[in-house]
Amino acid sequence: MDRPNEPTFLPKGDNSVTVDIPSEYFTDRYKPLEDSLSNRFSTDDRVKIKKIAIPDLSYPLQLGRRDNFSLFIPSHHRMAASLINTFMGLRTLDDFMSVAAYARDRVNPYMFMYAMSVAILHRKDTKNLNFPSFHEIFPDKYVDGELFARAREESNVVPENQRMPLEIPVDYTASDLEFEHRIAYFREDLGINLHHWHWHLVYPFDAPMDIVNKNRRGELFYYMHQQVMARYNFERFCNNLPRTKRLLNWNDPITEGYFPKLDSLVASRVWPARVANTRLSDVNREVDQIKFDIQDLERWRDRIYSAIHSGSIVNAQGNSVQLTETGGIDVLGNIVEASILSPNRNVYGDLHNLGHVAIALSHDPDHRHLETFGVMGDPATAMRDPVFYRWHAFIDDIFMEHKNTLPRYTTQQLDYPGVTVRDVEVMPNGGKKNVLSTYWQQSDVDLSRGMDFTPRGSVFARFTHLQHTPFTYKIQVNNGSGQRMGTCRIFLAPRLDERGLPFLFRDQKNLFIELDKFTVNLRPGANTIERKSTDSSVTIPFERTFRNLEQGRPGNENSQTGQDFNFCGCGWPQHMLIPKGARGGFPCTLFVMISNYQDDKVETASGSSCADAASYCGIRDALYPDKRSMGYPFDRLPREGADTLRSFLTKNMFTKDIDIEFNNRTVRPKTPGANAQPTTQPK
Template identity: 30%
Template sequence: MDEKKPSGRKKLWIAVSVVAVLLVTAGLVIGVVYVVQNPTDFVSETTTTETEAATTAEPDVDAGPTASDLLYLFDRPAEPIFSLRGVNRDVAFNVPLAYLPERYRHRVAEVELARRAARRVIQVPELEMPAERFADINTRLPFRSAFTRSAPPFLALVIRFWHFFDESSSVEDVLARAVWARLHFNPEMILDALMLYMLRSPLESVRDVRIPELPEFVPELYVNDEFFAKAREEMHLISPGNRAPVTVNRAVGKDDESVLWYFREDPHFHVMHWKWHVYYPAGTDDVQYVDLPRRGELFVHLHRQFTARYNAERFTNGLPAVLPMDVHKPLPKGYFPKMIHLHGSKGTIGRQDGSTLLPLKTFVENHDKWIKIYEDVLEQGYVEYKNGSQKKLVDIEGLDIISNQLEGNTVVSPNYDFYGNVHNDMHANLPKAVDPIAVHNEPLAVTSYITTVAKDPAFFNIHQLMDDLYEKYKKKYLQPYESVKDLTPLPAVTLSSVSVRTLGAEVPNELSTYYQQTDLDVSLGLDYTPAGRQYARFTHLQHRPFVYELKVNSKETSPRRVFVRLFLLMVEDEKGAPLDLDFRRRFSMQLDVFDAVLAPGDNTVRRQSTQSALTIDNDAIYEAAGDAASVRRQNVCRCGWPQGLLLPRGSATGTPYQLLAMVTDYEQDRAPTSPSETCSDGWLMCGVIGSSHYPDVRAMGFPLDRPFRAGVTSLSDVLTPNMAMADVRVTFEDRTEAPTAMLAGGRSTSWMPTQSGTQSGTQSGTPRG
């Protein structure tokens, strides 16, 4: 009997089955081959599945927060505080419903989901918050607006919230207040207030928490705008252990001023400047933090050193000395910062060459009026306080008074309403030059921020003008030093020579600079990105470390403690022509002041360049601290000139300078210490934080702080037996060294000079983890 042929439908079914079997078999074979060839991908996928399953379980909830938990408020400032925190995004705040802004109260499920993946949840106490007390804040400073503490109205808000945090009786209390404030008000302003509170907190446990450095959580202040797209791409596509650092390119212009990018864009120059103004606020703060001894004089000295070093860099790059600001003329140079304000998602406004301030009529009129008043004060010889009392202008004390007057310090100016606000008003109005009557509703310019103001060439025009005003006082009221009476307090001590030697070099008085790259973890400032570290690679000026050597003879019969003062003086202008002696004196660069003990007879005094009282150890800021005392020191001892900028860059053929050394009596010159002193790092520019004394009783910049006596035509005319001079040369080696190994804690590679000036290679500086 013939077999029955399969129907059409059966044929179709059989065909489909065969194809399916073949596809499954092929898939299995391909899968096996893939797993064999790519075992890590298979493991990674399994791990991800297990992690997703784990997130369905309830995370651990703390019994209570610790002071260290305050640091999570600094993470990703543009994200709401209930988003995942920490480098690994595995910590969350359990925010009380009452704290949430109205829009999030109707999205509680989403808020809870946002913290579901956390391995640790910090319980935020629910307290009654004084919303009425701060009802005006968002009108004065909208949530997404750019913030700068250099604007007095904004600084006043910072102070209000600092007082609010300072009312806390416990860590739990301050955490609750900070979380609530961070949700409702401008995050940058709140974090500024929180930092201020943590530095000044009456709670020891809070002062023992390491406060992050600005570049770590607000990197937009220090990188270019294109950095963020590259960093986010790296973070979203590459796993944390394999991400490459993203290079920060700040040499972005083609104008002649752009060759100075390494100086004006140096991140720690701006961090230092910002910290100085935190420690010495321009008013609007409690008087105990503003009315500090010699504050006005230190303001003069700090900004003169800025201007001196800027001029030195200009000369080595073929540019003339900086000109003083003239508000009646167009601004000679524009500036385009190529920065972005992440919190407000706006770019930072630039300024064209030739912009003018003349449309700002009230500003120009006030500026002229206040300078005329200052000149009248110099003629009459006294200032008059608001209560009608008068104070004669005498020596350095008078300089301190007129400095506070010219700055426009609302707390320590003799009469702010009358004498005005020359310095601060220039900074406040310079950003308006691009849009004087606010037609285009542009955001704040770079000169609006203390954190970035010195990026703009006009910053130095302002401070050249200010220094001209200070110099008028010095010429009229400071008597020149006489050689015997003022400059030779130690007749039994003779300084026969001074020299410098680069470590490892044979030839003395030859110094060298180069560029160094440093990797810094900026992941906590990259909002809405995956977990893990992301490094920014900065390029900055560096020098090979060197040692000073002084030959000193003491005819005394017992040991004598002395102060050693070191300066670097410019010799040539941008064309190689000799500089005027008074210019060299006025814009001398202070390198160090330190004490040494001389034995009877001949002495050799040596001092490492990295020990300078001008600079700080920039690595110590980022290294993991071992104990509470070290952390407290890290927080307070961060104000000082960057070590990498200790020397001017010099030129390829070598730029000549003169090194001046002076030895004075320690017992006469040293100020008493205060029990509240924490450290004296970087004290030449920053003073001693917590002290009621500047360490040196002499005028800041002594003996070059005032015009020379009549008849002095060369530096050798000024030399006394306790002074010595040497010709030195700074040569720029046009090379860029790769980053060093990672510092302890993984936040950064080294910012400090190394003995050899060379590293083991680019690969050693590539961060992993």
């Protein structure tokens, strides 16, 4: 998967292997040179590719090798789905390798890597295979484009052991004249963008049915993106910005502009920018086989809202199907996204995906300038753009509209009789009680796997990202009955709204970000529960975001098992678990609840892997591990009379005022590539 533009037969690097491909697999350009190329590049370590009859790839080959690939454009995702289908259908691992080697030199590299990744994740014989993280193969989707010229210079001139990390300035996409730039560190965070890419890799909306049809995937589409919005709004408050405004009037100019400054190494183009006040237009681009009007989006939106208000949808057979209390959100998620599980695409269309496309093509909707799509067209880059959040605030509002029609949780559905949470505190390692501490950290990422036709050896890019001191929750619980189990749910929200005034609970509940969820055993009487922030059920470990595949190899002290590198790439990055806070302390409310495990538990396949970021990503090959509606207990309107958080609380819940204190200092790696997870408060 390294160096996506280089031909397959080229050896990878220092410890490289030569891929011996059958001569029929050479592309036309290289066929006449076959003998000299094989000798020039071969190494002793060889992987032999078996020659087989190649299945028909003419459909995925319709996308040009140098074109950009968008998962949201229907013709593109259909081609990708067909390629995935081909990969999944190959009987043996040898056959899979063979077709992959053939396709790699011909198919569009982005589409190839996407389809390969989905196939490797889901084929039984490759599930535990290591593959490099997407930012290593396509660093151009994550790194300031300006860096690559410097990286080439560094790798051509400087010997590997003397190369310096190339620092990416914090303010490379905009200046402080743009208010939205205050939270660029969130939007452009490597780990957040990787999480989003991985989420969509694990939950594709168009692929063979057995891959798409995962337990509660429509509901998880809603919940994961709802949490992204809550986290973004929380982060906005920390930076004196108000909540995101929904993108509602699609004929009005879009206030926010965005200039990504990413260069595509594959398409050899810069990613197009969107100037402030761009308007959406009807899209008609023959090149992408795509044609739809803004009015189509409006019709789909209106039909979805009217389905929500009537409490039922119409399926493809014309029958009315109820949006049930627990299952309705899952159906709605698939309709809105839309995935191939949508029960009626003729009526409800493809609202969310084509919204991404309309925005991504707003600078050239009819292809008159021969431009490709902007960052909103790709899940690997979409979260960089401020308009992503305006679009998803609208999408989230649709789901909220449905949630608001549901019966409100009764006290009985919230309480766990006999269980009383008496206190909670957070203790940062080496810090002050109930004050979380954040600061900047720099980490290095190796670009060399993604840099084609350059000398081998590592070239590091140095990122600046938010970090927090790890901490421990200490929860005091009284259990007035015998031994039993509970689910501990921990959330955090800003204490005051953007005006500095107390919230109405119905607004504040939407800003609660999930920090953790885990099962607890309660003894009769007093219990003290301790839990580390690094064990969070929403995050993947720091090392998994800023990893280097070599470090993951067995024998290395940072070794992880192969499974960590694929499905397990999904998960909110640990370094972004806690919002930035503010200097002098940002006031927050920590919420803890212990619910009755009997009402939460799900029969999960034992030994399921990749369970450590289950809250936003689910568990591989298993049911979603919590039977409650995702977002419980904040997903529905509060019961009559519960106007404030305090009045919402039952005995098994507890809240604590805590602060997040931001320190404006930067911790750097000691040597290039030596990224370190913090263990205590840095001095």
